[in-house]
Amino acid sequence: MTKKNTLKIKKIGVLTSGGDSPGMNAAIRSVVRSASYYGIECCGIRLGYEGLINGNVVEMGPRSVKNLINRGGTELKSARSAEFRTVEGRQKAAETVKKYGIDALVVIGGDGSFTGGMIFQQEQGVPFIGIPGTIDNDIFGTDYTLGYDTALNTAVEAIDKIRDTATSHNRVFFVEVMGRDAGFIALNSGIATGALDILIPEVRDNIEDLFATFENAQKNGKSSSIVVVAEGEKLGGVYDLAKFTKMKYPEFDVRVTVLGHIQRGGTPTVADRVLASRLGLAAVEGLMEGKSNVMAGIQSNKVVFTPIEEAIKKQNEIDKDLIKLADILAI
Ligand code: ATP
Numbered sequence: 001m002t003k004k005n006t007l008k009i010k011k012i013g014v015l016t017s018g019g020d021s022p023g024m025n026a027a028i029r030s031v032v033r034s035a036s037y038y039g040i041e042c043c044g045i046r047l048g049y050e051g052l053i054n055g056n057v058v059e060m061g062p063r064s065v066k067n068l069i070n071r072g073g074t075e076l077k078s079a080r081s082a083e084f085r086t087v088e089g090r091q092k093a094a095e096t097v098k099k100y101g102i103d104a105l106v107v108i109g110g111d112g113s114f115t116g117g118m119i120f121q122q123e124q125g126v127p128f129i130g131i132p133g134t135i136d137n138d139i140f141g142t143d144y145t146l147g148y149d150t151a152l153n154t155a156v157e158a159i160d161k162i163r164d165t166a167t168s169h170n171r172v173f174f175v176e177v178m179g180r181d182a183g184f185i186a187l188n189s190g191i192a193t194g195a196l197d198i199l200i201p202e203v204r205d206n207i208e209d210l211f212a213t214f215e216n217a218q219k220n221g222k223s224s225s226i227v228v229v230a231e232g233e234k235l236g237g238v239y240d241l242a243k244f245t246k247m248k249y250p251e252f253d254v255r256v257t258v259l260g261h262i263q264r265g266g267t268p269t270v271a272d273r274v275l276a277s278r279l280g281l282a283a284v285e286g287l288m289e290g291k292s293n294v295m296a297g298i299q300s301n302k303v304v305f306t307p308i309e310e311a312i313k314k315q316n317e318i319d320k321d322l323i324k325l326a327d328i329l330a331i
Contacts, residue, residue: 003038005288006315011041012287013057017048017081017113020131021147023272024074024108024173029065029108030280036062038288043100044076048109049084049116051076052093056101069273072150072266084116087123094124103127106280108146110134113313118308119291127150127176127292129283130308131214131276135264138182140314141306142297146279147201148185149271151178151263155189158259161224163193166224169253172214172240172245176258179230183318185263191326196225198326199241201232202318207244213330214249220331278303296329 014031016024035042046056105118105128117128126260132139135151155177166173177185183200190198197213242254282296282303294305
């Protein structure tokens, strides 16, 4: 069912901000085409809030987002803007909004970008809706964030390859995946690749437990061991873990792989493209209905809107059943 443009929004500005993630392009495309469907003009703001301050604005229509749905990164480019954190910076941004006749913004980014949007709305009265774009999946109010599924699949593909060499040489591998504050990528990629152990920031791990796991694995005749470690785990990082393991078991052939930014790039998966497409339409329809200061997300496969303040302040909890599952299957 088509929606009524009750707020008479004539022009929407869309921007990507903070760290990029696969699916952002598909979301930009969806915002632009959904707006066009409802007869609303659309412009893209390049380089996030920096572009809003500097007037880096491009008019966009359905054809300007062709060949975009399948591309990683963000065509509008992303940035972190220190100036937008100042009142003066936000005043300049408000002048751009006025100059281009922008009635509302769609901000695709993480919680920092949402904080910026919220302050901008409170201070300058520009309505906005957020779309969660981060590979970490750590934003409250949505089951999945844009880029998470793609990053997960990239990590799994890489760890599968590491497993081949680990098994051939009886090696112990510590594989670091992204997730400074959240272990979603580590936990799920670890389960999907049959990791011996998974270390995440949400769980207080201890090195003796890890050693016990190695000893059990040896007793059970395992020929290789992959330990998936989230960037933000609290035991000291993959290099220290490798060092301590080598000190305790000099006979082990211990290796470290840091997957790094390959997890941020690449062609978005089906799940990310569909999610981005749904949330782009939801953001446009939400603005038309007068919603603002909310984030469009997905919960139990339904589009939902969460107040931005909640999305920023609350945490997406790790599913304890998944931790148990990982332990049971690593026997
Ligand atoms: P990621 O998940 O990749 O970190 P993010 O959206 O959280 O993405 P941030 O760097 O935290 O990334 O924020 C992006 C931008 O949002 C900042 O560079 C800044 O311009 C703006 N921003 C963040 N916090 C504030 C704030 N308190 N006031 C004004 N603007 C802010």
